[in-house]
Amino acid sequence: MSKRTSAKYKIDRRMGENIWGRPKSPVNRREYGPGQHGQRRKGKMSDFGLQLRAKQKLKGYYGDLTEKQFRRIFAEAERRRGDTGELLVGLLEQRLDAVVYRAKFVPTVFAARQFVNHGHVLVNGKRVNIPSYRVVPGDEISVGEKGKQMALVLEATQSGERDVPEYLEVDHNKLTARFVRIPTLSEIPYAAMMEPNLVVEYYAQN
Template sequence: MTKRTSAKYKIDRRMGENIWGRAKSPVNRREYGPGQHGQRRKGKLSDFGIQLRAKQKLKGYYGDLTEKQFRRIYAEAERVKGDTGENLVGLLERRLDALVYRAKFVPTVFAARQFVNHGHVLVNGKKVNIPSYRLKEGDVVEVREKSKQMALVLEAVQSAERDVPDYLEVDHNKLTAKFVRTPALSDVPYAVVMEPNLVVEFYAKN
């Protein structure tokens, strides 16, 4: 599990953007970076800095994956036919924790990872507790019967803060979600602009 669960707002501050679009993000109040020198860190970024920031933003969005995890997913995206940046986003969205978050079963991607870890989720009727589990098109994910009345779930389902994307078919009454298709970058409802092409450039040079 990520060590950044308690520090999700620090990721927003570090990026200088409200990357999940949350109403309570500190970036809504102050756009400068964290720390006593945060207001003086607005210098122009180099090409390397811009590419690194794009990588950190995408990696942070999915629960601040470790560099090893993210690099492995990138390597797989590179091996598949097609645009590497698009492939990378598609693979990230096929993670089980990403679907649980997208389906609005939980309020944050960090909560999604913990929710899956604690065994609250079934995939095609079988319990899966691995957040990085790779979904296939047509897979059905559901919240276990015992977990459907959890306050966390009820609050997330009723939240109007974000919408469910159209590459999922979600029934909030039954708390089920079908992974219909692997999305393209333009399909994914990021709250800020993500630039996987810059991530590709970063790994190509480093």
């Protein structure tokens, strides 16, 4: 199991926000950061600090991607015509693990990565075990037979903790989802405010 899976709440505390909206997040009880210096009074953050924080928050949200992975996705967004920030979040939402999480087949984005890695997900009837696989509009994502028997799938589909966004069509009885369209920032149900424009500024200067 990935170290990042067991440390997901550390990301919340580091950011000082409940970025996934989970009811068990420690930020719900204490808003200061982790470690012995976590309760120090915070001064005003610099522009660089705000940009770095925005990048770390967005990167952390999608399962704490590595800097190399995130930079590669940003570079592709930058190459395309249009608003780079909007394109960036659209590309992140096209990741297979993100779609599995949004469809409520599993409870967390970390579980989604592991679920895909273990071969429980099919795209258009073919097994795909690469979490970063890019889904395109019209693709059908389904849960394999073994995956349908797993307790975490049952837990996630019956949870009222979050809703399925409109850019997905999901049948929880059949455990299938169709990726309807690439979403805009306003359509993505982030529990905390994401600022991809600051991420663009960060990479423009670094």
